Amino acid sequence: MKYIIRLSIIAALVSLYAFSSFAQEEMTKEAWQAQITELTTKRNDLKNQFAALQKEVADLQKQDADKAQALKQCQDALASAQGEQEAPLIAKLDAIDARLNELSRLSNQDLWARKAELDSVQNWINDAYKNPSSAIQKYQERLQGEQSRLDALKKTLADIIASGEATPTYTVGTWARDRDCLWNIAKKPKIYDNPFLWPKIWQGNRDQIKNPDVIHQGQKLKIPPKAALTRDEKSALNRYWSRKHAQAPAAKP
Amino acid sequence: MKKPFALILIGSAMVAGSFVGCSNHPSEEEMKQLNDLKAEVTSLENGIAAQQSEKAALLKSIADKDAQLTQCAKDKEALQQRLKGVQ
Numbered sequence: 001m002k003y004i005i006r007l008s009i010i011a012a013l014v015s016l017y018a019f020s021s022f023a024q025e026e027m028t029k030e031a032w033q034a035q036i037t038e039l040t041t042k043r044n045d046l047k048n049q050f051a052a053l054q055k056e057v058a059d060l061q062k063q064d065a066d067k068a069q070a071l072k073q074c075q076d077a078l079a080s081a082q083g084e085q086e087a088p089l090i091a092k093l094d095a096i097d098a099r100l101n102e103l104s105r106l107s108n109q110d111l112w113a114r115k116a117e118l119d120s121v122q123n124w125i126n127d128a129y130k131n132p133s134s135a136i137q138k139y140q141e142r143l144q145g146e147q148s149r150l151d152a153l154k155k156t157l158a159d160i161i162a163s164g165e166a167t168p169t170y171t172v173g174t175w176a177r178d179r180d181c182l183w184n185i186a187k188k189p190k191i192y193d194n195p196f197l198w199p200k201i202w203q204g205n206r207d208q209i210k211n212p213d214v215i216h217q218g219q220k221l222k223i224p225p226k227a228a229l230t231r232d233e234k235s236a237l238n239r240y241w242s243r244k245h246a247q248a249p250a251a252k253p
Numbered sequence: 254m255k256k257p258f259a260l261i262l263i264g265s266a267m268v269a270g271s272f273v274g275c276s277n278h279p280s281e282e283e284m285k286q287l288n289d290l291k292a293e294v295t296s297l298e299n300g301i302a303a304q305q306s307e308k309a310a311l312l313k314s315i316a317d318k319d320a321q322l323t324q325c326a327k328d329k330e331a332l333q334q335r336l337k338g339v340q
Contacts, residue, residue: 026278027278027279027284028277028278029277029278029279030277032279032283032284032287035287036286036287036290039287039290039291039294040290042294043290043293043294043297046294046297046298046301047297049301050297050300050301050304053301053304053305053308054304056304056308057304057307057308057311060308060311060312060315061311063311063315064311064314064315064318067315067318067319067322068318070318070322071318071321071322071325074322074325074326074329075325077329078325078328078329078332081329081332081333081336082332132332132335132336132338133332134335135328135331135332135334135335136328136331136332137324137327137328137331
């Protein structure tokens with residue numbers, strides 16, 4: 001029994017020794033002191049840095065506030081110089097924007113049908129440029145943007161016209177039912193509402209009309225945009241009448 | 254049998270005493286002091302980062318306002334020229 005007690009005491013002492021050795025590996029007083037010294041120096045540096053930054057930030061905040069005030073004064077002065085001119089310009093720009101949005105959404109066919117509106121929008125833009133407030137950069141940029149959009153629409157329209165994609169057509173009916181001849185077709189209110197423009201249809205369909213006096217049921221004729229006769233169309237008309245006079249007394253096509 | 258045991262006991266006690274009795278480790282209070290210092294350093298580092306970020310934002314804001322002020326002055330000048338032209 002005594003032997004067991006002695007052994008236990010020895011084991012306890014050995015454990016105490018081992019524990020104290022382990023604790024020693026964690027941190028010594030010297031290491032603690034070194035860390036304290038290093039951290040204290042670092043803390044003092046950081047405190048100085050922080051204080052300097054705080055001062056810098058406070059100065060910048062003041063500068064920012066001063067600039068904000070100066071900007072407000074300038075903008076107020078600008079608004080006052082514009083007087084009552086700014087509001088109509090904004091209204092005009094909004095109207096231009098709305099119309100361009102509408103025209104941009106149209107199909108090629110519909111855009112072609114409303115092509116005259118592009119000229120109206122161009123006039124609105126030209127008018128807007130006459131407003132003194134348009135000298136202000138933000139309005140200038142907006143006007144330039146609207147002009148670019150309008151130019152893009154004009155180009156689309158030019159492409160549509162060049163491709164003949166939007167040119168309306170008319171399908172020839174029978175003489176008995178519809179009395180369709182080039183003269184009568186041109187006279188229709190939905191076509192030109194002007195029979196004297198018939199050479200336009202003839203010249204626009206040279207590929208399928210060799211003799212303007214002869215058109216056939218079911219022919220799909222392209223109807224060029226309504227306009228005065230061109231020089232070529234007038235020449236064709238003159239040649240037509242010369243031939244007619246040479247063959248017989250004048251007759252309607 | 255008694256003698257060797259007594260010798261072992263005394264030897265062990267001396268060895269253990271040399272390590273435990275003359276302790277070379279920081280006390281709990283000293284460790285707290287160290288940890289507090291570490292926390293203070295971390296807090297200062299965070300504070301500096303926040304101040305630097307605020308400084309950058311302010312510099313940007315000032316630069317923006319400078320640009321707007323320049324543009325406003327130009328607009329005023331252009332408007333006055335146009336108004337003179339209109340009159």
